[in-house]
Amino acid sequence: MIIKERFKDKVAIITGGADGIGKGVACRLGKEGAVLAVFDINRELLDSTIREFEGLGIQAKGFVVEVSSESQVSEAILEVERLWSKIDIVIHAAGIVGPTNTKITDFPTSDFDKIYEINLRGTFLITKYTLKVMKKAGKGRLLLIASIAGKEGNPGMVGYSSTKAGVIGLVKGVAKEFADTDITVNGLAPAVIKTRMNENTAPEQLAYMTAKIPMHRLGTIDEVAAMSCYIVSDENSFSTGFVYDISGGRATY
Ligand SMILES: NC(=O)c1ccc[n+]([C@@H]2O[C@H](COP(=O)([O-])OP(=O)(O)OC[C@H]3O[C@@H](n4cnc5c(N)ncnc54)[C@H](O)[C@@H]3O)[C@@H](O)[C@H]2O)c1
Numbered sequence: 001m002i003i004k005e006r007f008k009d010k011v012a013i014i015t016g017g018a019d020g021i022g023k024g025v026a027c028r029l030g031k032e033g034a035v036l037a038v039f040d041i042n043r044e045l046l047d048s049t050i051r052e053f054e055g056l057g058i059q060a061k062g063f064v065v066e067v068s069s070e071s072q073v074s075e076a077i078l079e080v081e082r083l084w085s086k087i088d089i090v091i092h093a094a095g096i097v098g099p100t101n102t103k104i105t106d107f108p109t110s111d112f113d114k115i116y117e118i119n120l121r122g123t124f125l126i127t128k129y130t131l132k133v134m135k136k137a138g139k140g141r142l143l144l145i146a147s148i149a150g151k152e153g154n155p156g157m158v159g160y161s162s163t164k165a166g167v168i169g170l171v172k173g174v175a176k177e178f179a180d181t182d183i184t185v186n187g188l189a190p191a192v193i194k195t196r197m198n199e200n201t202a203p204e205q206l207a208y209m210t211a212k213i214p215m216h217r218l219g220t221i222d223e224v225a226a227m228s229c230y231i232v233s234d235e236n237s238f239s240t241g242f243v244y245d246i247s248g249g250r251a252t253y
Pocket of ligand 1: 068
């Protein structure tokens, strides 16, 4: 259910916002009044997503950003601040899976390095540079998308599981650095959500992950958007350093 004007006058950065979960959350934030800065590496997809948003009456601008590049991240964030003078909300959804159904003994180190660069270094950079802006206002909401794989560890996905565990550690530590301000830093740990990310996941791996969900189904982008929008809303003000669950009952802690 759209809550009209919940995010009126808010400036929101959404990384990985051209597709999947990021796009779904961005769309809902935009429909509820936020101005969107959409970061993504895929220029073509980004352009079509921005056109789609504009067609819905959403104010959005696309930024081609590789989240593992310090210069690209810092420059794009500076540009957002220059354009709108503030950053109220960050949803960091850019990420990759890498090899699946692959034991660590066969896992290419180059793939591990790439997953680390995007999933963990990228999260560090987005968090670092947006907090530099948010701390001036002493107010803001950051939501970093982790994964159930980071909480529990999925076998066959060492790169993904360990970098998402790193994101969880980052949320818990960094949130406390700002807990005496009105800046909150939270995480979200989804189980399998129906997006393009899972298209190349090995069928055995997908079957393993789905079988572990007591609700016996995949989550939807709309469900993730609904929870994410609550987490980054003003009324969610006494919760920081927490990793929210959206796993159909897989995680009960
Ligand atoms: N789909 C799931 O089942 C699931 C489950 C748990 C966690 N997650 C997490 O949710 C987030 C979003 O996943 P999704 O399923 O929407 O994925 P997706 O592949 O559908 O979308 C990811 C988006 O991020 C962009 N992107 C990828 N690498 C990038 C980079 N280096 N720099 C900038 N942009 C980049 C892609 O172009 C794409 O638009 C990811 O962090 C993922 O790990 C997804």
